[in-house]
Amino acid sequence: ELKVEQNPLFLSMQEGKNYTIYCNYSTTSDRLYWYRQDPGKSLESLFVLLSNGAVKQEGRLMASLDTKARLSTLHITAAVHDLSATYFCAVDIKKSSGDKLTFGTGTRLAVRP
């Protein structure tokens, strides 16, 4: 059974600081997705990582995938308040087609002035 663990579960950080959220998974996979969820809202896709060594960047967020270590990271650079949200990683079982996602428990990020 695929298990996906995120840490930390909660992160309070100051504006302007850098931090990394970690997503570890237990079974071989080369498909990993990052989503953002604002309170009471839907999930918004941030990144799709499809191979070992994949790196994607959008604004102050950068995601990477190391399939050998079964690890993905979401790095936040110079945080701003607008990044406050819950971030989920989701892993697809190898040989699937992006359909059976197993989600991590989420990391709730609060950026304070």
Place this chain on the structure above:
Amino acid sequence: DADVTQTPRNRITKTGKRIMLECSQTKGHDRMYWYRQDPGLGLRLIYYSFDVKDINKGEISDGYSVSRQAQAKFSLSLESAIPNQTALYFCATSESDRASQPQHFGDGTRLSIL
């Protein structure tokens, strides 16, 4: 208009009642999914459908059933609701065989069972 529409957005009902949550999409995607979200547990897959004639159980299908009435419509039913089915429910869609494309989520249905 939203690409993935869920109705109702909120629902409060009593134990033992039958409830149907509906999902419709205008994205033209073949694949549709139902998830539930509980605090501290992330999202868990209830059922998924690859096309109108293909429906599959997910991780937590007990107590739920689904119907794929058309490519664009996928309904989730709770035959006899119980309080531990109180949760936020999401419908999602995706293209066939397109791992490079993420799943697209509706706005969710907040369901409370008293």
